[in-house]
Amino acid sequence: MSDLTLALDAMGGDFGPQVTVPASLQALERFPTLNISLFGDKNSIERYIPPSFKQHKRLTIIHCSQVVTTHDRPLTALRSRRDSSMRRAIDMVAKGDACACVSAGNTGVLMAMAKLILKTLPGIDRPALISILPTLNNKPVYMLDLGANVCCDSDALLQFAVMGSVLANKVDNIAKPRISLLNVGEEAIKGNAVVKQTAELLKEVEHLNYIGFIEGNQIFDGKTDVVVCDGFVGNICLKTTEGVASLMISHLKQASESSWLMRALALISKPFLKKVLQKVKPDQYNGASLLGLRGIVIKSHGNADQHAFFNAIKQAVIEVEQQVPNRIQDSLESILLEKIC
Amino acid sequence: MSDLTLALDAMGGDFGPQVTVPASLQALERFPTLNISLFGDKNSIERYIPPSFKQHKRLTIIHCSQVVTTHDRPLTALRSRRDSSMRRAIDMVAKGDACACVSAGNTGVLMAMAKLILKTLPGIDRPALISILPTLNNKPVYMLDLGANVCCDSDALLQFAVMGSVLANKVDNIAKPRISLLNVGEEAIKGNAVVKQTAELLKEVEHLNYIGFIEGNQIFDGKTDVVVCDGFVGNICLKTTEGVASLMISHLKQASESSWLMRALALISKPFLKKVLQKVKPDQYNGASLLGLRGIVIKSHGNADQHAFFNAIKQAVIEVEQQVPNRIQDSLESILLEKIC
Numbered sequence: 001m002s003d004l005t006l007a008l009d010a011m012g013g014d015f016g017p018q019v020t021v022p023a024s025l026q027a028l029e030r031f032p033t034l035n036i037s038l039f040g041d042k043n044s045i046e047r048y049i050p051p052s053f054k055q056h057k058r059l060t061i062i063h064c065s066q067v068v069t070t071h072d073r074p075l076t077a078l079r080s081r082r083d084s085s086m087r088r089a090i091d092m093v094a095k096g097d098a099c100a101c102v103s104a105g106n107t108g109v110l111m112a113m114a115k116l117i118l119k120t121l122p123g124i125d126r127p128a129l130i131s132i133l134p135t136l137n138n139k140p141v142y143m144l145d146l147g148a149n150v151c152c153d154s155d156a157l158l159q160f161a162v163m164g165s166v167l168a169n170k171v172d173n174i175a176k177p178r179i180s181l182l183n184v185g186e187e188a189i190k191g192n193a194v195v196k197q198t199a200e201l202l203k204e205v206e207h208l209n210y211i212g213f214i215e216g217n218q219i220f221d222g223k224t225d226v227v228v229c230d231g232f233v234g235n236i237c238l239k240t241t242e243g244v245a246s247l248m249i250s251h252l253k254q255a256s257e258s259s260w261l262m263r264a265l266a267l268i269s270k271p272f273l274k275k276v277l278q279k280v281k282p283d284q285y286n287g288a289s290l291l292g293l294r295g296i297v298i299k300s301h302g303n304a305d306q307h308a309f310f311n312a313i314k315q316a317v318i319e320v321e322q323q324v325p326n327r328i329q330d331s332l333e334s335i336l337l338e339k340i341c
Numbered sequence: 342m343s344d345l346t347l348a349l350d351a352m353g354g355d356f357g358p359q360v361t362v363p364a365s366l367q368a369l370e371r372f373p374t375l376n377i378s379l380f381g382d383k384n385s386i387e388r389y390i391p392p393s394f395k396q397h398k399r400l401t402i403i404h405c406s407q408v409v410t411t412h413d414r415p416l417t418a419l420r421s422r423r424d425s426s427m428r429r430a431i432d433m434v435a436k437g438d439a440c441a442c443v444s445a446g447n448t449g450v451l452m453a454m455a456k457l458i459l460k461t462l463p464g465i466d467r468p469a470l471i472s473i474l475p476t477l478n479n480k481p482v483y484m485l486d487l488g489a490n491v492c493c494d495s496d497a498l499l500q501f502a503v504m505g506s507v508l509a510n511k512v513d514n515i516a517k518p519r520i521s522l523l524n525v526g527e528e529a530i531k532g533n534a535v536v537k538q539t540a541e542l543l544k545e546v547e548h549l550n551y552i553g554f555i556e557g558n559q560i561f562d563g564k565t566d567v568v569v570c571d572g573f574v575g576n577i578c579l580k581t582t583e584g585v586a587s588l589m590i591s592h593l594k595q596a597s598e599s600s601w602l603m604r605a606l607a608l609i610s611k612p613f614l615k616k617v618l619q620k621v622k623p624d625q626y627n628g629a630s631l632l633g634l635r636g637i638v639i640k641s642h643g644n645a646d647q648h649a650f651f652n653a654i655k656q657a658v659i660e661v662e663q664q665v666p667n668r669i670q671d672s673l674e675s676i677l678l679e680k681i682c
Binding site: 073134135136147150151182183184189190191192193215216217218219220221229231232233235236237238239240241242243244245246247248250 | 580
């Protein structure tokens, strides 16, 4: 790995520097050629840096006077948060001084700022949010868009398919990622006009390994590598996944408190359950990428802990090494060429 | 409970009479004034009727020469399955000889047949599929539409809200059911044009207790009684819920087979886990209603077992007793009156 610099928004997320700083230090130890620029309130950041790291050569703190809050609206934040940790981290990527940026802050503002400052790749209308979900065969599945675009036409969904395919290919070394469209049934007659049109477009692109429609339960069956949908459906689907997992965990807790026998059984089965929950815990799958930009932007979950934020940083490192934006551009050009020929 | 007759499609679902017949007999024992007409292949049905039930006064078998298959398309089935068990069960409701119909067969065909034969209530454009999901506080939440309408405008979503509210009020005795709209965020600026327009409509109807937007994870938090969405989102969301539950069960199995220690722990924790899984198992929540028709139609899950199909019959009995279609019509009239005044 050659030297690479990441710009991190230290103030984003529910816990800010308390989580982002220790995760950054962990990443510096894990990746010996990584440089990190931490953007945010200098005092707050330094509070979480132990003496041994104070003079770290690969760590730079850049003070910012503002923070993007969860209540900020994209348009307002674009105008009034010019000295925010999020904005300045993205600026550093735009200037070419950092290879990627990571933030656990306000998703809407991050997307708006990233799009305005970094711009989209040629052939991409709007960036999309992509992340991985667990499956039955333990191989993760990519899903996009997870909320960047509430309304999408078939051209947008085709672009998402290209981007998802590149990411699965470059990050997970899947030779021909299996792409599917999320729908209310597997048959060609099912669904709304947009998914039907997109299916026709995808069938025509030889460059992509389109396998057809899938239903909500099939996301997790390990038979697809990339699930494509609009951001309205994708976001609701992702949040539903989190909701069901929380529901099951809550019922486990309730049951374990219902009687002395259940308490005892819950205690005995703890290591067993821990192993299972680890596999479906969202932390393992943290770090959603904002794809389609002329730069790499990773969105970490708002309530990410140190482990989760570290995973988001790791995702940024991998995407830099694999030059994901360049690969997306190459793929788009191949498809355009395919259409012309 | 006064005498009531149900028309049951004995052939629908993955298991047909093997499940529907024992569930019907169970219902006859549970409800002493219930009469059941079982539609389907006479020989197949009789195979599952023990000698003690052969001459049961409240059980009638009506032979049908056809069956609706899972591959049948709605329009084709409407024309060519006139002597199917599903069609004839609906016909019996239309003639006024049965109070409700239950089927575990092809959802698309059931909806198309029910709409054509029974017709929608005045003020309802299209029927909607509604079911209940589990929540953190153990009180179920109603969700609609679950797939009857892939495209919906704000008027349709308003009608869904009215129907969901009536069902939660009449079946679960909730005085003022809290109605929410499924969206990608809670703030008013979030979402697509249709949900925003629907929110405005719902705010104006004093008759309804509209509480605002909710996200996917909030479906299960027990803070809403009725979740309204279009059938595309609702179906994917419901299937995703099933997918996550299956994923967790599969990981539990995998972990329990990974070592002798895990095997032992899994065995010991079985009664504990069983208690938890029972709470989130879809069987407990089986029996989706097709609301908005001039009659009661209950759709049971295709892979329903006896317990699940019995629950669907029970749901039909409750809706008949509570005169759900009449109540929906009254509510719609009140809202229309509210608008005029």
